[in-house]
Amino acid sequence: MRKGRELASVTDRTAQIGPDDILLFCTFRNEDVRLPFFFDYYRKLGINHFIMIDNGSEDTGPAYALAQPDVSLWRTDAPYGDARYGVDWLTYLQGKYADGHWTLTVDVDEFFVYPFCDTRPIRALADWLDASEVRSFGAMLLDMYPKGPVGQTSYARGDDPFETANWFDPGNYFMSQNKLLKNLWIQGGPRARSFFATKPKQAPALNKIPFVKWRKPYAYVSSTHMMLPRGLNLVYDQQGGEKTSGILLHAKFLNTFGDRAAEEAERAEHYAFGREYKTYAERHGADPDLWCQWSEQYINWRQLEVLGLMSKGNWA
């Protein structure tokens, strides 16, 4: 893997990884403000080791990550876009360290929720998936937003982002099947409704497959939206039943969002030259307010399950 050469190891604590450990992989850039809560959340869920890639941060985030006893850190200053939005780097490290492990791949603003996550650690989910001979677990990205203009929230380092951004759209997601890779392509939610209503095709994809029992040849194709081999993408039932599934709560819409959108539009490193960020920057140089009278306030996973946004499936 040529992309592996772009990565420089900063701290390698991978020797600590036990044969049964559950790993988390994440690429980040200038996320110092979010990292404390991120580590906290996933430690509580039962992640054993974090493998982090710092993509040219200019803040103190890498130093903070470095100080964590359960983190191995790599750094690269190569462009995010050239590495297929970080997938190449992740694939390289996953091939090296994740073989045989349950592996969660998320962004710093994505928080994994699965059935019974308030009473059962992620190890319970992994054991149950193993017993059921399931290799990959799907979760939809659920955009969370505050009530009122996004820029007026104040997120401080270490805060739970869902104290303020605790609203979501309950029932406006639409999906179709990708015939080639078999995955579902899901769009919708507040971004489609507010920013992409007139160009729905460009609305961001919300389908994700974040939790996988990793094997060396596996690879994400585009972010964590779809995988190879494509059998891993069949995280849904086609006969009418419901497979067990989760949600990635997306803490994107905080006061950090406006600056971020402007910056990323400038950098144009993201998907399709950051057109998503361009849309935000153009449309809401003024502050977006995503809240509407049909927004739901987040309570817990059971609420999401009742609404039909995730499913317990066969897990009881």
Add this chain to the structure above:
Amino acid sequence: MSLGVIMLVHTGFDRAEQMVRHWADAGCPVVVHVDSNVPAAAYDPFEQALRDLPNVRLCARHRCEWGTFGLVAASQEAATLLLEDFPDVQHAFLASGACLPLRPISDLQHYLDAHPDTDFIESATTADVPWTVGGLDRERFTLRFPFAWKKQRRLFDAFVKLQQLVGFKRNIPEGIVPHMGSQWWCLTRQTLDAILRDPNRATYDNYFRRVWIPDESYYQTLARLHARKVESRSLTLAKFDYQGKPHIFFDDHAELLQRSKAFVARKIWRDAHLLYRNFPVSDQVQPNAEEPHLGAVDRVFFQAVDRRTRGRQGLYMHSRFPSIDRQVSIAAAPYVVLQGLGDVIPAFQAWLTKQTGAEVHGHLFAKDRVHFADESEVYRGGLSDNARLRDYNGKMFLSNLIWNGRDQHHCFQFGPSDTQDVCWTLAKDTNASIWVISGAWSVPLFASGRSASEVRAEAARLQRIEDKFLKILRSPDARARIKIMTLAQFIESPMDVLQTIIDEMAGHRGNALKEVPRMPDLTGLPDFLQDLKNQGMHPFLTGHITDGNTQQTKPVQRRKPYVISGK
């Protein structure tokens, strides 16, 4: 103590030791069988740890692969040792390292003392009960299975197919009738002894060696030969999912297990610390004679199977995406599609809302925007009124709308000026009820006051689109409830039609029409239509409209039924 335990262990040795100690401390002799695949590194410390217990034995080891005779051989080995070494044992209880006693052992002892001659073993004939894993029940006993189901699945399936094809059948030994059931049993000394010492045991063992999953049928079948009294149920609470895999109990099942009053439950997750702390409940002074009641547990796990196999009707999400075209019903609840009524009757939507209390939308699929019932920009669930977003995936727009509001009866107007992409979805949905007044589009054209020559092209276009929709509705693939009538038919007796629609939408809550909608003045419509014909554009979908049937009809007063109050 007259209760002895046979415990099969292949993993989780710390938990297994904990369980052995619990049984042994309560005075039950325990014979442990450890899978011979377990390496010495794991076996030796386990064996050492149990040395201080005088009434615990480890028996000779067999290889236990899932679905093979090894599991039966293991329990035979352990049972023989148990009966030999502990002559006081009157009941033998088969358990595994992941079985957790919930109630005090004295309760179980007491219970068994009250049923000294009873064998508790779930045992049903394959002819009567269609238990299936991999679709095999009767054939488990009549085919051969040289390939491992878990590791050589393709060979396994292919070989089964081949045998079915050539009609191969093994002979079942004389005198036995195949029975199946949970592999966790509790047998009396007498029955177990009779099975182990049966003069034909070699024959039976040879036969069962080649039966698929014999641990679910060996004792279940042979107990029927020897038992004095079979109680066909297991004392071990074990639930299975739709693939025949055991459900696992976690900490949050504590209350459910507590209420079940089951003696023993399995499988318990190895890290369910709370369960292992709370159970088994320690001995009380007075043994509790309560019977297990598993209703609540059954319900929870039945729902899980139902959710996994059938799911929530009308829900489309990232782990349930049934192929829409193969589904019989597409939306989550019944809804009504009305084509043409809004064109004929002014202010129809408001009137219908008042009559039925249903959610009556305007033209949901209009080209300009979505006309929700409240004309809002964002509707339930966060659906946008943007026409482009809607048309990007019309099917999902419709299924989302009905799913979000499935507590209400939805109704919407449809017509040839709307986006037509959703036509097939509507026609194929058994939850849809579609009423069409064909040719009704001519009424607004007529009312616009424009001349026939001006509207000729528009009329032709609408007629072409509506005709296409009608063809779809009349195709053999259409499964919705469909009622099509011409404009001429409708204006002859509009009240009857409206009453039927209202009855269907409001059900028993629908009353006789309280208020008759304002009917339009159609005087002049026949001339208008004739003008269109004269222009060369024949409005064939309207039916035959004459001066006679465009006269205002007087609604017939329907008599109110007498209701005798029950006071």
